[in-house]
Each structure stands twice: as C-alpha cells, then as structure tokens.
Amino acid sequence: MIHGTHNALQDDRNNEIVIYVNGELLPRKDAKISVFDSGYLVGDGIWEAVRLHKGQLVFLDMHFDRLWNAAATVGMDLKMTREELAEKIQQTLDANNMSDHVHVRFMVTRGIKKTPSQDPRLTISGPNLVIIAEHKKASEESKEKGISLFTSTIRRGSPDYLDPRLNCHSKLHEVQALIQALEAGADEALMLDIHGFVATCNATNFFIVKNDEVLTSTGQYCMNGITRANIIRVCRENGIPCRETNFSLFDVYGADEAFVTGSFGGVTPVVKIDGRQIGNGKFGNMSRRLSGLYHDLIEREVKRLNNSVNA
Structure with missing residues (x-):
C-alpha cells in the first residue's frame, strides 16, 4: 500500500460504482469525458471533496462557499444553484446505496472547446460536471x-x-x-x-x-x-x-x-x-x-x- 495521508482500506465495492457525468450515471469503466474538455486541455476547472458521515455530507456549506468563490475567481458560470448541485450529489450517493465512510469529489470544468485552446470564447458547451463517490475509510x-x-x-x-x-x-x-x-x-x-x-x-x-x-x-x-x-x-x-x-x-x-x-x-x-x-x-x-x-x-x-x- 502507498503510505500517506490518503491511504484508504481496500473496498471492492468501488469496482461497481456509478459515476455522475453531466446528468448520466455511468459504470466506472464507461465514465468518460471528451478530450476537448477544458479541464483536460488546459486545467481549466475547479473541484471540491467532501465526506459522507452517517448519512450526512459534513461541512458541505463550507465546501460550497469555497467552490462558488473559486468559480467567481476564474470567471466561470456554474449554471446551477447550490441546491441543484446538492441534489446531484445526493442522486449519485443514492444510486450507489452509500451512507457512511464515503469520499465524494465533484469537479466542474468550463466545458467543451471547439479546438484546443486557452481561449474561453472557444467553449461550445456549458460546464462539465463529474461527481465521483467512493467507499473510502482511512487506514488507522x-x-x-x-x-x-x-x-x-x-x-x-x-x-x-x-x-x-x-x-x-x-x-x-x-x-x-x-x-x-x-x-x-x-x-x-x-x-x-x-x-x-x-x-x-x-x-x-x-x-x-x-x-x-x-x-x-x-x-x-x-x-x-x-x-x-x-x-x-x-x-x-x-x-x-x-x-x-x-x-x-x-x-x-x-x-x-x-x-x-x-x-x-x-x-x-x-x-x-x-x-x-x-x-x-x-x-x-x-x-x-x-x-x-x-x-x-x-x-x-x-x-x-x-x-x-x-x-
């Protein structure tokens, strides 16, 4: 096992999880994003990671505050409210029957580019949202x-x-x-x-x-x-x-x-x-x-x- 602060106990349930990609819940092996995605092309994206503990996403408001502040900083319109994002996260958790010891990472990129470029004016879609929820318990x-x-x-x-x-x-x-x-x-x-x-x-x-x-x-x-x-x-x-x-x-x-x-x-x-x-x-x-x-x-x-x- 790789030693460090992100060591997690092995959990084979993660092989069968579904991942949220722009409104779809896809099996892990099928969860993909375009090679023209802004995050892939130029790192133009923001993200957060939150813990699910006994059925509750703890300190979610603090994470949302940081995400929305980051979006304002980079000039990205998330095209959704905090309540809508919370619903999408809960949808992902419910689809995976998750309630405890879960690590949820949600990532938003500026969207799909017409051609490889830094220029945000060449973005031809709305933001891409990916939510990955995994069974993760820290190694004591x-x-x-x-x-x-x-x-x-x-x-x-x-x-x-x-x-x-x-x-x-x-x-x-x-x-x-x-x-x-x-x-x-x-x-x-x-x-x-x-x-x-x-x-x-x-x-x-x-x-x-x-x-x-x-x-x-x-x-x-x-x-x-x-x-x-x-x-x-x-x-x-x-x-x-x-x-x-x-x-x-x-x-x-x-x-x-x-x-x-x-x-x-x-x-x-x-x-x-x-x-x-x-x-x-x-x-x-x-x-x-x-x-x-x-x-x-x-x-x-x-x-x-x-x-x-x-x-």
Whole structure:
C-alpha cells in the first residue's frame, strides 16, 4: 500500500460504482469525458471533496462557499444553484446505496472547446460536471504510524499569478513537489512560501505544536482548507492556544509535534521531516487530542444536520 495521508482500506465495492457525468450515471469503466474538455486541455476547472458521515455530507456549506468563490475567481458560470448541485450529489450517493465512510469529489470544468485552446470564447458547451463517490475509510494503521515529509524546492506561489487558495485543476507544481519528496524517500512534500516561511504540504495543511501552543501558517500561501479551519475552531472552542503566523524550518525541526489536516484523513501526525525526527516520533498528545475534538465536531455537525431535516 502507498503510505500517506490518503491511504484508504481496500473496498471492492468501488469496482461497481456509478459515476455522475453531466446528468448520466455511468459504470466506472464507461465514465468518460471528451478530450476537448477544458479541464483536460488546459486545467481549466475547479473541484471540491467532501465526506459522507452517517448519512450526512459534513461541512458541505463550507465546501460550497469555497467552490462558488473559486468559480467567481476564474470567471466561470456554474449554471446551477447550490441546491441543484446538492441534489446531484445526493442522486449519485443514492444510486450507489452509500451512507457512511464515503469520499465524494465533484469537479466542474468550463466545458467543451471547439479546438484546443486557452481561449474561453472557444467553449461550445456549458460546464462539465463529474461527481465521483467512493467507499473510502482511512487506514488507522497508517494514521498511527504517521508520515514523513521532505521540504521541496518548489514554492507555493504568490497570489498575483495563481492564488494558492484556489482549488483548481492546475496542480502540477504540487505534483512536482510530491515527486521530489518521493524521490527523497518521504511520503509527502512540505512547501515553503515565496519568503521562505513554511506554507503547507502538497495536498494537506501543516501544523506544529510547541510548548502546548498550536501554530499554522498565515494562510496567505496555502489552500484555505476546511479541516484546517475546523482545527483552528476547535482550538479556540477548547481554550487551546492557536496562532496563524509565519514560522520557518528552524521552528519546525524543534517542534514538539507536527501534524497535517485534510478532509479525508482528518488529523495525521508527522513523525519525521527532512530526515529529522519530530518530537518523540509518535502521534503526540496534542495532535491526538485535536483529532478527537475534530471527530466530536463532526458528530455535532451530523446531529445538527439531522435536526434541521427533522425540524
């Protein structure tokens, strides 16, 4: 098994799933998109991924906020309301008889091009929408083991040419960073910002713990992660000191603990960075506490959503 924050237990039900493609539900092997799709041609697309937990899509409103903000940023008319997209996602889940431990990724591209080109005026269709829902349960063994990071030479870019908060299909620089990390024998990449401060990882957000204080980057050069925001939230709700601030590798190497966050893995401990052991090299006490508080927040969210349905 590939080790990392997206390790999932094998589930053969995924071989038989149907995938939503522009209003059709297609078997996995038949789910295809045109080679003239804007996302395929020039990476002109945006996406989100959300978890289905006990029948509820948790923090869906936050994901929708980010998607619609991304659409406004790239000048894309999604041609649907939030309610309509929610219905299409639920349709996909129902078709697959899914209720728990499901990872849903929905992707919207600008549409089909008349000819290969960057020019949006050559788009001859409405947006393409693909929804992939898979049975995915995180590997607890991988989580307990923790991951190792390698600091890539690929920097998180400046917001004046590709805002790092934009969840778009153009992920090549993050792929490059991950390749460097893999070639160095690590699981994932740690990325610095243009000033040399620690920004984020290639696919997750990064935190350190020092003297019982939780630190993460300013947020200016990283994905505005939903789980990142929720970890900051539970820190504040539970009186845990937490700062969004600049810090460097000097601070990272001397940290008591480190962890990363993401919608799939929640809180995953980081035990080694650039060959250096972090803290005691195990799932730290604060990281484990935050993992539990985050799980409690999910349960509260499920209860809130159930109550709103029954009201």
